Amino acid sequence: MANNVAIIGIGQTKFGELWDKSLRDLAVEAGLAAIKDAGIDKKQVDALYIGNMAGGHMVQQEHLASLLADNLGLTPIPSTRCEAACASGSLAARQAYLAIKAGEYDVALVLGVEKMTDVKGDSALLGLMGAGDHEWETMQGLTFAGLYALLARAHMEKFGTTREQLAAISVNNHKNGKNNPFAQFRNEISVKDVLEATMIADPLGVLDCSPITDGAAAIIIASEKFAKDMAKPAWIWESAQASDILALHDRLSLTEVRSMKEVGRKLFEKTSLKNSDIDLLEVHDCFSINELLALEDLGFCKKGSGGKFVEGGAIALNGEIPTNTQGGLKSIGHPVGASGIRQLADVARVLRGDAFNQMPSAKIGMTLNVGGIGGTAVGHILGKEPRK
Amino acid sequence: MIIMSHMSIPNFWRLQKQRYRLVANKCKSCGVLYFPQRRICLECGKAEFEDKQLSGKGKIASWTVIRAAPTGFESPYAIGVVQLEEGPMLSSQITGPLNNIQTGKPVKAVFRRLIQNEDGLIVYGFKFELAE
Numbered sequence: 001m002a003n004n005v006a007i008i009g010i011g012q013t014k015f016g017e018l019w020d021k022s023l024r025d026l027a028v029e030a031g032l033a034a035i036k037d038a039g040i041d042k043k044q045v046d047a048l049y050i051g052n053m054a055g056g057h058m059v060q061q062e063h064l065a066s067l068l069a070d071n072l073g074l075t076p077i078p079s080t081r082c083e084a085a086c087a088s089g090s091l092a093a094r095q096a097y098l099a100i101k102a103g104e105y106d107v108a109l110v111l112g113v114e115k116m117t118d119v120k121g122d123s124a125l126l127g128l129m130g131a132g133d134h135e136w137e138t139m140q141g142l143t144f145a146g147l148y149a150l151l152a153r154a155h156m157e158k159f160g161t162t163r164e165q166l167a168a169i170s171v172n173n174h175k176n177g178k179n180n181p182f183a184q185f186r187n188e189i190s191v192k193d194v195l196e197a198t199m200i201a202d203p204l205g206v207l208d209c210s211p212i213t214d215g216a217a218a219i220i221i222a223s224e225k226f227a228k229d230m231a232k233p234a235w236i237w238e239s240a241q242a243s244d245i246l247a248l249h250d251r252l253s254l255t256e257v258r259s260m261k262e263v264g265r266k267l268f269e270k271t272s273l274k275n276s277d278i279d280l281l282e283v284h285d286c287f288s289i290n291e292l293l294a295l296e297d298l299g300f301c302k303k304g305s306g307g308k309f310v311e312g313g314a315i316a317l318n319g320e321i322p323t324n325t326q327g328g329l330k331s332i333g334h335p336v337g338a339s340g341i342r343q344l345a346d347v348a349r350v351l352r353g354d355a356f357n358q359m360p361s362a363k364i365g366m367t368l369n370v371g372g373i374g375g376t377a378v379g380h381i382l383g384k385e386p387r388k
Numbered sequence: 389m390i391i392m393s394h395m396s397i398p399n400f401w402r403l404q405k406q407r408y409r410l411v412a413n414k415c416k417s418c419g420v421l422y423f424p425q426r427r428i429c430l431e432c433g434k435a436e437f438e439d440k441q442l443s444g445k446g447k448i449a450s451w452t453v454i455r456a457a458p459t460g461f462e463s464p465y466a467i468g469v470v471q472l473e474e475g476p477m478l479s480s481q482i483t484g485p486l487n488n489i490q491t492g493k494p495v496k497a498v499f500r501r502l503i504q505n506e507d508g509l510i511v512y513g514f515k516f517e518l519a520e
Contacts (some may be wrong), residue, residue, distance in 0.1 A: 125458035135403060135423050137479050139502055139513065141461040149452035157450075157491055186391060201452045247424075249469050249477040255452055347472055 003102050004386045005236045005347040006009040006180055006227035009038025009220035013334035015183040015342075018214040023115035024071045030216035031072045031336075038220040039231060045220070046105035048072070048079040049096045051089035052337035057127035059115050060208050067083075082338050085131030086286060087371030088112065089217070089340025090378035094239045096221050097380075106226045112338035112373065115218035120168065124212050128336070131372035133247035145209055147203035147248055147373050148287035154254035155289060156203065156306070163203055165307035166288040167194035170207050170330050172315050173285060177327020179356040183211055184333030208288040213333030217342040224386065229333045234348035237364075237387040240266035240378050257297055257374035264298035267381050275299050278381075279362035281321050284370040285328040291315075294368050294369035295323070317357055325350060325357050340369035344380060351384040400511050407513035410444050410497055412476060413437035422477040444497030446472040447520070451482060451489050460503045470495055470516055481515040494519040 008149040011033025013026050021029075024341035027050075035042055048069050055061045071081035082092040091114035096108035116124050124206035130136045131146060146306045171191055177183040189207060197205035227233045245251050251258075268274060282301070285291035292306035300321050303310035309315075328331065329339055347365035349355035368379040405411045410424035418432040421440060428435050451468035454461070466482040466489050482489055483498065495516040502511045 033487065034471050071481070120459075122457065122459045126460070129458055139511070140467060140481050140515075141457065141465060141503075142467050142479050143454055143458055144454065146452050146454050146467055150450040150467075153452065154450040198455075199453075201454050201458045203452075248480070249479045250424075254469065297442065 003101050003103065006222055006225050006230070006386070007219045007225065007236065007344060007382070008222045008230040008233050008254045009034040009040070010345045010348060011035070011037055011218040012182050012342065012345060015182055015213050016038060017117050019117065021060065021214065022112055023055065023367060024067065024379070026115060026214060026216040027111055027113040028071050029069045029362055030113070030218040031068070031109055034218035034220050040107065040220065040256035042073065045074060045107050045109050046078060047077055047096065047099065047108045048056055048074055049092040049108060049329050050079065050081040050111045051110070051341055052114060053083055053088045054114065054127045054130060054336065057119070057130065058117050058124065060112040074109070074346055084376035084378070085371035086284065086336050087340055087369045087376040088337040089342070090369035090380070091241070091340070091365065091376065092345070093219065093341055093344055093380070094241055094378055097236055097239050100221060100223050101200045106223045108221050110340035110341055111216065111218040112335070113288060113337035114255070114337045115214050116335065117119060117145055117214050118214045121212065131375070136247055136249070143201060144162050145201040145204055145287065148289050149204045150248060151254060152203055152287070152289040152291065153375065154293070158255055159307065161292070161307035163195055164191055165311045166208060166292065167191040168310045169285060169288040169291045169315070170194050172310070173324050173328035173330040175329025176325055176357055177312065181325045181356070183327045183331050183382065186333050193204050204287055204289070210286045210329035210334035213335040215333060215335035215338050217338040217345055217346055220339055232352040234351040235383045235386045237381045237383045238267050238270045239378070240270065241376070241378045242266070243376055244374050244388035246372065248373055257293055257370070257377070259377035260294055260297040260368060260370065263368060263377045263379040265377050268299075270380055272363065273381065275321070278364055278366045280325050280347065280359060280365045281323045282325075282328070282347055282365070282367040283323060284339070284368055285330050286334060286370070288330070290370065291323065291328070291368055294370070295321075298368060298369060317359070322359065325359065326355060340367070342377065343367040344382070347382045351382060376381035397509060405458050408499065409513060410442040412440045412474065414440045421475055423472065423478055442472055442474055444514075445494070446470040446516070447494050448482070448489065448491050448493060449477060453486055468495070468516065483515050483517045488518055
């Protein structure tokens with residue numbers, strides 16, 4: 001394939017409650033770090049793509065495309081903000097990927113950022129509820145944890161999935177995040193800790209939930225023509241995106257997410273790969289139940305068997321399908337618009353050999369980033385070598 | 389601080405038929421019933437509907453108790469996905485004691501205050517209570 005696309009640079013800020021940094025501070029820090037990591041000059045960047053969900057709610061700032069092109073000193077190149085709730089980051093990366101594949105640009109900076117702690121916690125929750133159906137979910141007080149709790153209970157009651165099994169997911173992600181210097185939480189936790197944690201929306205406790213986080217992540221993606229001379233490319237083999245009905249109550253099933261299934265189906269079909277070809281997986285563990293649903297809906301285990309699958313260690317670094325190998329949203333944190341880009345960055349780090357938990361034999365990785373409860377899903381397959 | 393200032397009077401006024409009286413709409417060509425109302429039928433793609441009054445009876449398909457509430461709400465409160473006897477599902481607060489709630493239990497619609505916005509506007513609508 002002549003028009004391969006690669007990730008050639010990675011930049012990231014620390015994720016956490018960063019009181020002394022603004023949205024623009026975070027974005028500039030991550031963007032410049034990615035340019036430096038790629039070893040290119042800022043003048044070589046043809047276009048900027050921004051992933052951000054809720055700048056308007058969280059910091060009263062829209063028009064981030066202009067603001068961040070301006071603050072990065074990148075004007076007058078084209079700049080585009082992409083929004084699909086928690087999938088905003090991957091959506092931005094996918095738009096850049098498509099534009100490069102189409103031959104319009106050679107180099108794009110993809111930058112995800114969210115500043116969430118300038119508002120109080122209850123207001124941040126309200127902002128995140130913008131990912132659901134305002135008129136029919138938000139007005140009833142249905143929070144994001146609430147929506148995932150409804151999915152978790154349905155799965156538990158239909159398939160016998162237990163809270164202990166869900167807890168195994170958070171335990172694994174905290175274990176993996178321990179070595180990650182960018183992670184918000186670097187402490188290991190036990191199943192008992194998860195079960196005894198403060199309840200947020202029954203049956204999900206606080207340790208089943210990803211946190212509210214400030215942070216930014218950036219990648220530079222480039223055409224094969226440009227990337228072949230770069231020091232450390234990781235190759236994007238395929239990109240896929242799908243939509244589902246927005247409101248949970250309008251879905252046909254409470255135990256599967258159609259957009260996640262569709263993204264998995266498309267990625268495997270377009271690459272002719274199978275589940276067993278994937279060496280590592282980054283999925284959207286905004287809540288423990290969604291990592292479990294993603295493992296099932298992508299076909300890594302049978303529908304209904306996710307609880308046993310994760311409890312048996314399949315997702316561990318040395319397991320059948322190492323998942324969220326650098327800590328996931330749970331441990332690293334979830335600055336909403338940045339998470340999809342952080343996922344791509346973490347898979348690229350493993351493939352090019354400078355991850356925090358290294359996997360020397362890994363050749364193919366997969367990401368799945370989800371907006372809301374799957375109203376949007378975006379996934380990618382990355383390879384250590386260019387796709388043949 | 390942002391409260392529900394975006395719940396303006398026209399914003400909820402135009403939904404009152406659905407939110408106050410649980411009026412669904414039914415596709416004139418294939419008969420599928422929708423609540424909340426839809427503009428295009430997901431089954432046949434047609435866009436002609438007629439109003440249909442729902443009974444307000446249903447059962448709990450899944451539920452949770454919200455213990456970390458967003459601005460404008462006071463926790464704890466229960467929310468369920470309710471499967472209505474006519475077919476559609478909706479999301480609703482479930483009133484009454486939290487420890488009596490179970491999946492499968494019958495519920496019925498009641499008219500309640502939902503939230504108050506920062507201008508003092510009180511938004512009313514449906515909640516559900518256990519039918520027994």
